[in-house]
Each structure stands twice: as C-alpha cells, then as structure tokens.
Amino acid sequence: MTQSNWSVPETEVVQQIRDRLDGDGIDVLATIVDVEGNAYRRPGAKMLLDEGGAGVGSITAGCLEDELLSVGDRVRETGEPELVTYDLMNDDGEDVWGLGVGCNGVIEVLLEPLTETYRSAVEAFFGGRDVAVVTVLDSGGRFEQGDRVYYYPDTGSLVSPDGTDASGWPVESLADPAGELAARGKAGTVSLPDGGDELTVFVDGLAAPDELVVFGTGHDVRPVTEFATKNDFRVTVVGFRGAVDLAERFPEADRIVTTSPAAVGEDLELDDRTYAVVMTHNFVDDQLTVESLLDAGVPYVGVMGPRERFERMLEAFEADGRKFGEAELSTVYTPVGLDLGGGSPFQIAHSIVAEVLAVSNGRTPRHLKSREEPIHERVDVESDADPPAQ
Amino acid sequence: MTQSNWSVPETEVVQQIRDRLDGDGIDVLATIVDVEGNAYRRPGAKMLLDEGGAGVGSITAGCLEDELLSVGDRVRETGEPELVTYDLMNDDGEDVWGLGVGCNGVIEVLLEPLTETYRSAVEAFFGGRDVAVVTVLDSGGRFEQGDRVYYYPDTGSLVSPDGTDASGWPVESLADPAGELAARGKAGTVSLPDGGDELTVFVDGLAAPDELVVFGTGHDVRPVTEFATKNDFRVTVVGFRGAVDLAERFPEADRIVTTSPAAVGEDLELDDRTYAVVMTHNFVDDQLTVESLLDAGVPYVGVMGPRERFERMLEAFEADGRKFGEAELSTVYTPVGLDLGGGSPFQIAHSIVAEVLAVSNGRTPRHLKSREEPIHERVDVESDADPPAQ
Numbered sequence: 073m074t075q076s077n078w079s080v081p082e083t084e085v086v087q088q089i090r091d092r093l094d095g096d097g098i099d100v101l102a103t104i105v106d107v108e109g110n111a112y113r114r115p116g117a118k119m120l121l122d123e124g125g126a127g128v129g130s131i132t133a134g135c136l137e138d139e140l141l142s143v144g145d146r147v148r149e150t151g152e153p154e155l156v157t158y159d160l161m162n163d164d165g166e167d168v169w170g171l172g173v174g175c176n177g178v179i180e181v182l183l184e185p186l187t188e189t190y191r192s193a194v195e196a197f198f199g200g201r202d203v204a205v206v207t208v209l210d211s212g213g214r215f216e217q218g219d220r221v222y223y224y225p226d227t228g229s230l231v232s233p234d235g236t237d238a239s240g241w242p243v244e245s246l247a248d249p250a251g252e253l254a255a256r257g258k259a260g261t262v263s264l265p266d267g268g269d270e271l272t273v274f275v276d277g278l279a280a281p282d283e284l285v286v287f288g289t290g291h292d293v294r295p296v297t298e299f300a301t302k303n304d305f306r307v308t309v310v311g312f313r314g315a316v317d318l319a320e321r322f323p324e325a326d327r328i329v330t331t332s333p334a335a336v337g338e339d340l341e342l343d344d345r346t347y348a349v350v351m352t353h354n355f356v357d358d359q360l361t362v363e364s365l366l367d368a369g370v371p372y373v374g375v376m377g378p379r380e381r382f383e384r385m386l387e388a389f390e391a392d393g394r395k396f397g398e399a400e401l402s403t404v405y406t407p408v409g410l411d412l413g414g415g416s417p418f419q420i421a422h423s424i425v426a427e428v429l430a431v432s433n434g435r436t437p438r439h440l441k442s443r444e445e446p447i448h449e450r451v452d453v454e455s456d457a458d459p460p461a462q
Numbered sequence: 463m464t465q466s467n468w469s470v471p472e473t474e475v476v477q478q479i480r481d482r483l484d485g486d487g488i489d490v491l492a493t494i495v496d497v498e499g500n501a502y503r504r505p506g507a508k509m510l511l512d513e514g515g516a517g518v519g520s521i522t523a524g525c526l527e528d529e530l531l532s533v534g535d536r537v538r539e540t541g542e543p544e545l546v547t548y549d550l551m552n553d554d555g556e557d558v559w560g561l562g563v564g565c566n567g568v569i570e571v572l573l574e575p576l577t578e579t580y581r582s583a584v585e586a587f588f589g590g591r592d593v594a595v596v597t598v599l600d601s602g603g604r605f606e607q608g609d610r611v612y613y614y615p616d617t618g619s620l621v622s623p624d625g626t627d628a629s630g631w632p633v634e635s636l637a638d639p640a641g642e643l644a645a646r647g648k649a650g651t652v653s654l655p656d657g658g659d660e661l662t663v664f665v666d667g668l669a670a671p672d673e674l675v676v677f678g679t680g681h682d683v684r685p686v687t688e689f690a691t692k693n694d695f696r697v698t699v700v701g702f703r704g705a706v707d708l709a710e711r712f713p714e715a716d717r718i719v720t721t722s723p724a725a726v727g728e729d730l731e732l733d734d735r736t737y738a739v740v741m742t743h744n745f746v747d748d749q750l751t752v753e754s755l756l757d758a759g760v761p762y763v764g765v766m767g768p769r770e771r772f773e774r775m776l777e778a779f780e781a782d783g784r785k786f787g788e789a790e791l792s793t794v795y796t797p798v799g800l801d802l803g804g805g806s807p808f809q810i811a812h813s814i815v816a817e818v819l820a821v822s823n824g825r826t827p828r829h830l831k832s833r834e835e836p837i838h839e840r841v842d843v844e845s846d847a848d849p850p851a852q
Contacts, residue, residue, distance in 0.1 A: 079681045079807040114805055130681045130807060137681075291469045291520045291527075295692070302685070302808040379831070407830040410800070412816055413823025415504055417469040417520060418692040426802055426816040427829060433803025437827045439817060440797040441769070 077128050081304045083281055085118050085129035090194040092186060097123045098151075099186040100144035104131055105155070105209065105274040106180035106261050116259030116276050120186065123148065131181060143183055153184035153218035155209060182207065182274060189220050189233035197278045200345070201226060204254035205276040206246060209261065212269025214240075223250035223275075242266050246273070253277030281306045282432050285340060286325075287361050288351035288376075289315045295421030296349060297324040303425055305347070310340070312357055333360035342368035347428045349408060351376035359385050366400045372431045374408035374424060382406040410437050467518050471694045473671055475508050475519035480584040482576060487513045488541075489576040490534035494521055495545070495599065495664040496570035496651055506649030506666050510576065513538065521571060533573055543574035543608035545599060572597065572664060579610050579623035587668045590735070591616060594644035595666040596636060599651065602659025604630075613640035613665075632656050636663070643667030671696045672822050674815075675730060676715075677751045678741035678766075679705045685811030686739060687714040693815055695737070700730070702747055723750035732758035737818045739798060741766035749775050756790045762821045764798035764814060772796040800827050 080088075092099045100121040107115055119129040119137070121144040127137060136158055147154055158179045184207075196203040201224065208219040221238040222231045223246060230238040230246065245264045253260060257279030263272045284305040286293055293309060300307045301324045308327040311318050318328040331339040333356070342348075348365050350358050350373065358375065362385065365373045375382055382404065389396065409423035410430070430437045470478075482489045490511040497505055509519040509527070511534040517527060526548055537544055548569045574597075586593035591614065598609040611628040612621045613636060620628040620636065635654045643650060647669030653662045674695040676683055683699060690697045691714045698717040701708050708718045721729040723746070732738075738755050740748050740763065748765065752775065755763045765772055772794065779786065799813035800820070820827045 079684050081808050082806045117805075294469050298692075299689075299812065302688075303804065303812055304806060304809070405829060405831050407833075409830050410816065410820075411825045411828050411830050411833050412819040413825040414693065414819050415507075416472045416694060418471050419694070419819065422689065422693055422812070422816060422819065423830070426800065426812060429802040429804050429809065429812065430800075435801045435803040437829060438801050439795060439827060440799050440801050440813070441795050443797075443801050 077126075079130060080128060081302050082118075082129075083301075083304050083306070085120060086194055086197050086278070088120055088128045089118075089186065089190065090198070092120060092122070093188065093191055093194070098148050099123070100147050100183055101186045101190065102131060102140050102144065102181050102183045103259075103274075103276060104179060105182045105259070106178075108178040114259070115261075115274075116257075132179070136179065136181075140181065140183070147183045147185060151185055153182060155217065156181050156183060182209075184218055192222050192231070192233060192235075193276075193278055196222075196224070197280055200280045202254040202257075202277070202279050204250035205278065206230075206241075206250060207274045207276070208271070209274050210270075210272040211266065212271070214266065214269065215271070223247065223254065225251040225254050242271065246275075250275050250277070255279060280345070282345050282347055283308060284428060285310060285342075285346055285348045286351065287312075287336075287348065287358075288353065289318060289321070290351065290353055292351060292376075292417050292420065294322055294324070295418045296351075296424055297322050299418075299421050299425040300428070301326070303429055305425075305428070308340070310336070312352065333357045336361050337364035337368060342370050344369070344371055346370040347372040347374075347432060349374040349376070349424055349428070351408075355381070355385070359388055362404070363389065363394065366396055366403070369400070369403075371403055372428060373404045374427065375404060375406035376408050378407060405431070467516075469520060470518060471692050472508075472519075473691075473694050473696070475510060476584055476587050476668070478510055478518045479508075479576065479580065480588070482510060482512070483578065483581055483584070488538050489513070490537050490573055491576045491580065492521060492530050492534065492571050492573045493649075493664075493666060494569060495572045495649070496568075498568040504649070505651075505664075506647075522569070526569065526571075530571065530573070537573045537575060541575055543572060545607065546571050546573065572599075574608055582612050582621070582623060582625075583666075583668055586612075586614070587670055590670045590673075592644040592647075592667070592669050594640035595668065596620075596631075596640060597664045597666070598661070599664050600660075600662040601656065602661070604656065604659065605661070613637065613644065615641040615644050632661065636665075640665050640667070645669060670735070672735050672737055673698060674818060675700060675732075675736055675738045676741065677702075677726075677738065677748075678743065679708060679711070680741065680743055682741060682766075682807050682810065684712055684714070685808045686741075686814055687712050689808075689811050689815040690818070691716070693819055695815075695818070698730070700726070702742065723747045726751050727754035727758060732760050734759070734761055736760040737762040737764075737822060739764040739766070739814055739818070741798075745771070745775070749778055752794070753779065753784065756786055756793070759790070759793075761793055762818060763794045764817065765794060765796035766798050768797060795821070 102119045104113060104115050104117045113131055117131050119127050119131050121127045121141055125141055143156055193203055193205045204223040206221045206223055208215040208217055220233055221241050230241050230243045232238045242264055249262045253275050254277040257277050259276045262275050263270055281304055284300045285308045286296055287310045289311045297307045306326045308329055309318055309322045309325040310329045312333055315330060348370055350361050352358050410426045412423040492509045494503060494505050494507045503521055507521050509517050509521050511517045511531055515531055533546055583593055583595045594613040596611045596613055598605040598607055610623055611631050620631050620633045622628045632654055639652045643665050644667040647667050649666040652665050653660055671694055674690045675698045676686055677700045679701045687697045696716045698719055699708055699712045699715040700719045702723055705720060738760055740751050742748050752763060800817045802813045
C-alpha cells in the first residue's frame with residue numbers, strides 16, 4: 073500500500089486489513105462509530121492508514137481524511153486507541169451547510185492500531201461467517217477503552233480475540249443487538265447495564281458478503297462479474313462441459329467452478345446467501361440449473377431471456393412431473409434486471425447487478441426521491457442518532 | 463487490436479472503428495441489420511474484425527462470432543459487402559430453444575470492408591451530432607448493395623460519403639424514418655418506393671452519446687465516472703477553485719473542466735443531452751450549479767444529499783428572488799439515485815448511474831419482470847420484426 077485508494081469496494085478494505093495483518097509496520101484502523109446529522113458514510117465505514125500516510129477506504133467524501141492521517145500517526149506512536157469526535161455543526165447547533173453533505177453533523181471515529189485482535193473478524197468475513205466486533209468505548213472501569221470481544225450469531229457465542237470464551241462479558245444482553253447487527257452488516261453503539269455500571273460498546277457487524285453465482289461463460293458474463301465485485305458480491309462463475317480459460321476470461325471472479333448442469337446442486341453450496349444469474353444461453357442447461365436453484369431455495373434466481381422462454385421452461389418442468397409453488401417462483405426474476413432501457417452488454421449487466429443489489433437489500437426499485445422512508449434504515453439499538461439520508 | 467474484446471461499451475466500438483480507419487490493413491465491419499425472434503443484441507449492434515482474427519464488440523453472446531470471423535475473411539478478400547442470414551429456427555419454424563436465447567431466431571448481418579465511406583459517421587458521433595448511416599440492401603438496379611449515404615437530422619440533409627449532396631436519393635421519404643432512428647440511436651430496415659422500384663435500405667441510427675457531467679472532485683466521484691463510461695456516457699468531471707490533478711484522479715473521464723460555480727452556465731454547453739450529477743459536498747457550490755442547470759433546462763439534475771438539504775436550497779433560492787416552476791423542479795432527483803439499498807461508494811455510484819440510464823431512456827425503474835410492454839421498443843419503421851425481449 074503506497075498510494076491512497078479511497079474509493080474501493082468494502083470487501084477490498086477488509087481484504088487489505090487481512091493483508092496488512094501479515095505485513096510490516098503498524099497500520100491504524102479508523103472506523104466511524106457514530107454519526108449525528110447527515111453524512112455520506114454510516115457507522116462501520118472503515119479506513120486503513122499506513123505509516124507512509126496512505127489510506128484505503130473512506131469515512132467521508134474527503135472532508136476528514138487528511139485530518140485522520142495525522143491522528144493516525146499519534147495512535148501509531150502511543151499504541152493506544154483514540155475516540156475522536158468531529159463536530160461540524162456551527163455554534164447554533166445547525167449543520168454548517170456550507171461544508172456540505174458528507175461533512176455535516178457530528179462524526180465519532182475510533183482509531184486503533186491494527187493488531188492481531190482483529191484477525192478473527194476478517195477470517196470470519198471471508199469464511200462466509202457473520203461476526204460482530206464488539207469494542208469497549210466506555211465502562212465503569214471494569215474494561216479499558218478498546219477492549220474487544222467477538223460475537224458469532226451462528227453459535228451464539230462470545231469469544232475473546234485469543235479464541236477463548238469471553239467470560240465476564242454480559243453475553244445475555246449483548247447477544248440480541250450484536251446478532252442483529254452482524255446479520256445485517258450494520259454497526260451501532262450499544263449501552264448496557266453491567267453490574268451497577270453502564271457499559272458502552274461499539275458493535276461493528278460484519279456480514280459475510282453475499283455470493284453472486286453466474287451460470288454461463290458467454291461474452292455477456294464478464295461485465296456482470298465486473299460490476300458485481302465492485303458492488304461487494306463474492307462472484308462465482310460456473311462453466312459447463314469443461315469450459316476452458318475461465319479464470320483468464322473472468323479475472324474479476326473470486327471463484328471459478330466447472331461442473332455439469334446436473335451436478336449444480338451438489339458442487340455448489342447454495343443457501344440463503346446465494347444470488348444466482350442464469351445465462352448459459354442454452355435452454356436445457358438453464359432448465360437444469362434453475363431446477364437446482366429452486367430446490368435449494370436461494371433468494372434470487374435471475375434468468376436471462378424473454379418471459380416466454382421461462383414459460384416454456386415451466387411447461388418442460390411440468391412435462392417432467394416437476395411443479396413449483398408460488399413462493400419458489402417468486403424468487404425467479406425473468407427477464408432478468410431492472411428496467412433501465414440499455415441494450416449494450418455493460419448496460420444489461422448494470423441493470424442485472426442493480427436488481428440483485430435491490431433484492432439483497434430488500435428494496436423496491438424506484439427513484440430515491442420517491443421513497444417515503446429514510447434512506448438508511450435506523451439501527452434500532454441506537455437511540456440517539458437521526459436516520460440520515462446520503 | 464490483437465486480442466478479441468467482445469464485451470466493450472458501444473462508444474468503444476465506435477472509437478475502435480475510428481482508430482482503425484487510420485490503421486493498416488483492412489478491417490471488416492459486421493452489423494446486425496435484422497432480427498426475427500429473440501436475440502441478445504438488436505439491429506445496429508456492431509463488431510469489428512481485423513485481419514488477425516480478433517474482434518471488438520459483439521453481435522450475439524458468443525454463438526456466431528467465430529462463424530463471422532470466417533465470413534469476414536472472405537469479405538476482406540473480395541472487397542465486396544455481404545449480407546448473411548443465420549437461421550437458427552428448426553424446420554418447424556420454431557426457435558431452437560436448445561441453442562438458447564441469443565442464438566435464437568433469424569439474424570441478418572451485413573459484413574463490409576471498413577472504408578472511408580464510414581468516417582463521417584464516427585466523426586459525427588464523437589462530435590455530438592446524430593447521424594443515420596443509410597446503406598442499400600436491395601434496389602431495382604439503380605443502386606448497388608452497400609451504396610451509402612448519410613442523413614443528418616439537424617440539417618435535414620442527405621450527404622454522400624465524399625461530402626457532396628446526395629442527389630438522386632429519395633430524400634423526402636427517407637427523412638422521417640432516418641431522422642427518428644438517428645435521434646433514438648436505433649436501427650432498422652426501411653423499404654421505400656423509388657420510381658417504379660422498391661428500395662430497401664438499412665438505416666443505422668448513431669445517436670451521439672449523452673453527456674454525464676459530474677460536479678465534484680471528492681472520493682465518491684471516481685466510481686460514478688467508472689460506471690458511467692462503461693454505460694456509454696461521455697463523462698465530464700467539473701472541478702472548482704483550481705482543483706488539481708483531476709485528469710490523473712479521474713482517468714475514466716472523457717473530459718475535465720475547471721471553472722467556478724458562477725461560470726458553470728458559460729463554460730459548459732448544457733443542453734437536452736446533458737445529464738448532471740451535483741456532488742461537490744459544498745452547499746453554496748451546489749446551489750450555484752443547480753441554478754445554472756435549471757436555467758439551462760437540462761433533462762436530469764441529480765443532487766447528492768438528503769431531501770431536507772434541497773429544501774433548504776429552495777429556500778435560499780427564494781431568498782435570492784429565484785423561483786423555479788414545477789417542470790424545472792421535476793428534473794431534479796434528490797436524494798440522487800435508485801433505491802438499491804447499498805451504502806458503499808461503488809454501490810452509491812451504481813444506483814446513480816442506474817438512475818441516469820433509466821431517465822435517459824425514458825424508463826420507470828422497476829423489475830423487468832413487472833414490465834408489461836416489450837423490453838425493446840418496437841422500431842416503428844420496421845414492420846416485420848417481432849419486438850424481442852433480451
């Protein structure tokens with residue numbers, strides 16, 4: 073890392089954290105822990121700062137990054153975490169609008185030396201496991217600022233960075249908020265009664281990335297893989313019949329799988345994190361693939377091609393004695409993509425990835441200006457932050 | 463061009479045509495002139511084939527590209543254009559579904575040696591001028607297959623490739639269909655009475671690309687420029703107050719303009735092709751920019767930030783004695799972007815570009831599976847083609 077790279081997919085920030093844990097020198101990890109008012113990024117947004125003064129990831133659209141680099145130097149020197157508050161309101165308590173969105177409100181940032189205490193988080197993230205990183209911000213003296221523990225929703229366990237059981241931590245009161253934030257990939261500040269004291273922790277939910285599995289190896293596949301990886305999906309390209317050179321042809325893919333249409337259900341782990349786009353351009357291959365995906369109950373099955381083609385597929389299923397219920401068929405999106413009107417390979421890919429993103433986030437595609445609710449969901453465990461928009 | 467590059471933005475195919483006109487060797491240009499049934503690409507889709515057997519652009523998702531390379535060799539040798547029909551129906555006149563979407567139906571492809579007769583088209587395209595390339599497919603003998611003329615809707619003139627007036631061509635009957643296809647960037651086959659004969663021409667409308675002007679130089683700008691260029695917008699990044707290194711920081715941008723917020727209306731040509739995203743993160747800069755954009759009547763003004771911020775901007779306008787009507791304000795999209803739910807810089811950019819694409823194509827964002835009408839607009843001048851979907 074020698075040059076700053078502010079705008080990177082989130083998975084790349086986590087990847088960089090993983091790489092730097094094995095690297096030389098001491099990096100500093102900056103994480104937004106709280107936001108009041110409107111801001112470009114949300115709690116949990118991260119930036120990694122190296123000794124050379126370069127950063128990866130962004131916390132604002134450029135308002136605080138330079139300032140943070142200098143605080144980072146101090147943290148690196150002392151080895152102690154710091155919680156820094158940037159108050160960008162004016163004296164009347166109003167947002168300083170001249171500073172603009174992204175530089176508004178009050179932003180609280182935790183800066184800490186990147187140490188081994190963070191490794192379990194990145195390993196879980198890339199291992200497909202949700203995790204919440206729980207960090208002490210304030211306590212009655214029982215903990216120090218920066219003390220850390222992990223919560224894994226799949227096992228319901230609270231684990232110390234060294235892998236041992238986190239005895240002494242209030243696991244009962246932490247389990248619910250930490251589990252929810254981990255599953256949703258959201259972050260927030262949580263205050264809990266802890267004996268007679270109050271314990272305030274920052275819960276940083278790292279949801280393992282969703283997987284986009286693209287079935288097909290045509291020229292139209294690469295734009296989909298490009299856009300999907302930029303949008304933080306882990307992308308698998310599946311080729312049939314000994315398709316060759318796939319790693320070379322789809323360099324953006326995280327994984328290449330070569331299998332046969334009949335073995336899709338066996339050779340891939342299909343679960344509620346699997347978003348699938350079926351674009352083999354071969355009717356029978358598509359049909360076998362769709363059958364496996366519907367059997368596995370994945371949340372999204374995009375099928376390239378006109379509506380009539382899928383109707384014909386349903387007829388073929390029925391002829392084979394297969395019938396799918398409404399719930400299963402509601403996961404099928406065909407023609408695939410949002411209605412953006414573009415016809416080039418990249419425009420088609422843009423509309424596909426936009427649809428996958430909307431479905432994975434439970435959103436109804438429409439203009440944000442038509443949306444009634446706040447853009448960012450309110451994190452329920454956080455009672456003091458306004459729900460900001462952009 | 464030494465390696466095939468099938469999936470590229472359309473503007474890159476046209477750029478490649480321009481480059482190759484100045485290059486060595488004879489390239490062959492393949493253009494879809496007609497499609498019956500369902501196909502991945504539409505009439506007007508282009509592929510450029512070089513002597514080395516490499517291609518840029520795609521006509522199908524990979525079904526015919528190899529076949530076309532060999533026909534291309536023949537065309538290069540004879541120097542004569544060829545109109546080739548690929549019938550992928552079976553004997554019963556049904557689509558061979560096993561071949562899948564993208565390889566269905568009947569595709570008619572014009573292959574021609576790329577010569578100077580094509581130069582005016584690419585120059586107009588990059589010069590921001592709509593043009594229709596009119597090519598003879600069949601006539602009563604008055605023209606040869608491949609004979610060519612240009613129609614420019616802005617001047618209503620029909621011009622020969624050598625720049626002279628195209629006398630002898632039926633300009634009156636061509637003007638309407640050619641003008642419409644050029645403005646919409648669509649292509650189709652048109653049959654006209656020509657004396658006692660029938661003249662059948664392929665009209666390939668090349669709409670000059672729309673321009674996306676991004677106001678702002680924050681870290682959040684580059685992902686927008688990346689996605690927008692892939693989606694065939696000509697992208698201009700506008701920086702204020704002597705912002706530096708912009709060309710380096712935004713390598714994907716087609717153009718960098720440094721100006722002041724008050725001079726936006728003067729320093730940029732803002733017209734009905736201008737889509738603007740305002741993301742300076744500075745309230746006053748945004749306000750001055752929005753004012754110029756609304757005065758110019760551009761079709762899309764995306765403004766980063768929450769709804770309340772724009773309401774405050776309207777108050778500031780009113781305090782200055784400026785009031786905008788409903789028609790003007792209907793072009794403002796704030797918060798900017800479609801509701802896809804993502805919060806990373808790339809996800810925000812994806813939602814912005816998706817919105818610009820939808821607005822520029824006159825589409826209502828929604829799942830394609832919810833759309834009642836055919837996905838591809840029917841080209842009215844073409845009476846024999848089904849309106850296909852994907």
